[in-house]
Structures are given as structure tokens and as C-alpha cells.
Amino acid sequence: MAENAEQAPSKIPDWIKANLFEDVLKSTVKGYKKVKSFKPVIGSAAGENYATIMLRVEIEVELEDGKIKPVSYMLKLPHQTEVFQKMMETTNIFDIERNAYQKIVPELEELYKNNGVDIKFGAHSYDLKNAKTDYVLLEDLRPYGFKNANRLEGLDQQHTDRVLQKLSQWHAASIVRVATKGPYEESLTMGFFKEENRQMMAEMNKALSQIFLKCCSTYEGNETYLEDVKLLQPRITDEIFKMAKVDPLELNVLNHGDCWSNNIMFQYDAFGKIKEVYLVDYQMPRWGTVAQDLLYFLLSSTKLEDKLSKFDQNIKFYHDNLVEHLKLLKYSKPLPTLRDLHLSLFKYGFWGYCTATGVMAAVLLDPTDSASFENFLGDTEEGSDFRTLMYSNARYRKHIQAILPWLHNRGALETS
Secondary structure, eight states, rough: SSSSSOGGGGGGGGOOGGGGGHHHHHHSSSEEEEEEEEEEEEOSSTTTTTEEEEEEEEEEEEEEEEEOEEEEEEEOOOOOOOHHHHHHOOOOOOHHHOOOHIIIIHHHHHHHTTOOOOOOOOEEEEEOOOOOOOOEEEEOOOGGGGEEOOTTTOOOHHHHHHHHHHHHHHHHHHHHHHHHOOOOOOOHHTTTTTGHHHHHHHHHHHHHHHHHHHHHSTTGGGGGGGHHHHGGGGGGGHHHHHHSSSOOOOOOEEEEEEESGGGGEEEOOOTTEEEEEEEOOOOOOEEEHHHHHHHHHHHHHHHHHHHHTTTHHHHHHHHHHHHHHHHHHHOOOOOHOOOOOOOHHHOOOOHHHHHHHHHHHTSSSSSOOOOOOHHHHSSSSSHHHHHHHHHHSSHHHHHHHHHHHHHHHHHTTOOO
């Protein structure tokens, strides 16, 4: 969910019509009479959302008393490209996200409600009858004052703290849920990391790592880590699958799985103070080490000057909040220690490398029309040019030249 973009009719399927939304409008708009006007527009600019096509559906509703009420929804649709459809055959991210909004999110919110606390994790979702493709339909958070922060600048401490607090609330509820109701289904313990996806992931990693290695050889100070990065390239997929195995003795949570700045919505008051934080894009939730979400968020989305200097401080803040919310939810097992958390971050430090060479490169790239799912992964000259731009631009270089030595010094580039 990102800033509005100009309408691009060619990308809007012709089956997106007003009558498709009638049942949703009848059930959610009090005094609904009929649709007065209906306009779907592209809801995110190139580079703001890779995984899906995002539409903002703007509707003017006539009420029974004759008044006109504006209503809007966010509609997520699949790309119709071959590479995307191939991925959907093994991992339908639309089924996963609808399940998250309809079952997982309400269940975790209910845990807090039962303990006298009202905590919300995201937008409402709705069902569409007669949709012609996979979809996710959500309330539009924009009219409530929600928006994304500037991904290029990175989050300051106020924003970082609020996200870590929300993540700790989500994680704590998931820990309690598993402790009281038993494990999540296998699809959530495997996530995207199942055997039938291994070959596709290996191809994706090869496409990214070949370009990254070329660019890495031009980074300042690379002599300390370049050999380790070279040795790592053929093993990336194997290392990811190793990390994805769940160790029941570790601190495990239901990871959001894709927690970067554009998947976080902030609501502000009249003075610019943050009122609320919602997570969006529940397409990749996965039960496993807490290190995944923490490294992914802190390395991809915080300000450069805070990213490493405040890393331990941020982990302490998260841990304090996690323990607070586990106690609030009456968690009966031993509470995770700060040391446990740091041990996980060292053990699974390779998530940091995957983040820094993956999503962080997309986060830090200036807006460009070539930013697309196909170019991020595709085996074309345009795709190769796009990935080179991701890994060689000045902003990314500043971040990666700081992060790679840090990861190297923590042992995160070692393979086992």
C-alpha cells in the first residue's frame, strides 16, 4: 500500500466492475442504496510494491437518504507473467494472505482482547464473489490518515521503536497461541522454504548473486570479506533452507516474513506524532526463529546512521516489549532472555546477508519505471541492468559498505 499513482487502464483487468463490490458495500456501508461512480486506479508506483498488482478502488455510494459517501478499497491481484504464475503453483501467496487476514490476525487480536487489551495488527479484509483471479481485498487505510514512511530515508528512532513494539506484540501473541493451542499448520512452518520451491529459489539467487558479486568487487574495503562472499554464492540456497528448519529449543515466533518500510503503515495525529502502526502484506508468514523478522526489518528499513550503531539498543527495546506482552498474555513457560535473543541473531546471522543483498537493495533504490517483479528476477538484459542499478547506486553502496564488514565480523558469512 503506497502512494497513489496515475491511472494505467491497461493494467486494470476488465472484470473489475462496480457490481463485483455490491455485496461488500451492502454489508459495510450503512444505508447503502446504489453505486453512483466507480473508478479503479493503480494504487502503487513502480518500485513501491513488487509482489502484486495493487489497485485502489474508488467508489461514490448513494445512500438511502440521498447523500453521497466516498468509499475506497485496496485490491491486490496477481501478475499474469510466466515467472509469477510458476511461483503461484507451489506457493499461492493470495491464499496465504487471505488466511492470515481471516484467521491468524483475528486469533492473535482475540488473545489480547481476552486479557483486556485492544491491539490491532492491520486492515479489515473482505470477500469478493465472482472474482476472476486470485485476489486480496482490504479496507483502504488512507482515509484514516495512514501512510508509509519514506523508504529512501529510512525510519528514525521514533518510527523504529513503534514498529519493534508492534512486532513484539505480534510475536508474543503467536508464542502464546502455539503454547496454548499447539503448532501452526505445516504451511506456516515451511513458508516459502519447501522442497518444491528449491529449484526456483536457486535460480532466483543465482540471478541476484551473479550481479551482486560483480558490484561487490567494486565496494570500498571489500578486501576483508570479498573471498567469503565468493565462497558463499553457490551455497546460498542450501544455507537458506538450513536456516529455515525450525529448532523447537530456540526462540520461535510467527514471523511476518516481509517486514520492510512499505509493508508498514503509520497513522499520525495533528502534531505529527505516531498514533498507530499497522503491518500489511501478510503473504509470507512463517513460524521459525525470531532472528528472521528482526534482521530483515532492522537492516532493510532503519536510517543508515542508526542501522548498526543502535542495533543492540533496538534488540534490547524489542526484548523488553516482548517480555512485557508475554506476561500480559499470561505466558506460563520460561520467558526468553536477552541473551537467548542475541544467540539467535548470531546463529541465524545469514538472514542479515539475505536481507542486505535482497530486499534492502529494492528499498534503497530511487523510483524507476524498470522496478518490477520480472526485472528483479528475470533472465533478460533489462533485468540484468535493473539488478546492476540496485547494487551499484550510491545510496545502496553507503549501506552495504557498512553492513558487510559488520556481518563478516559477526560470523554471518561463514557456512557450515
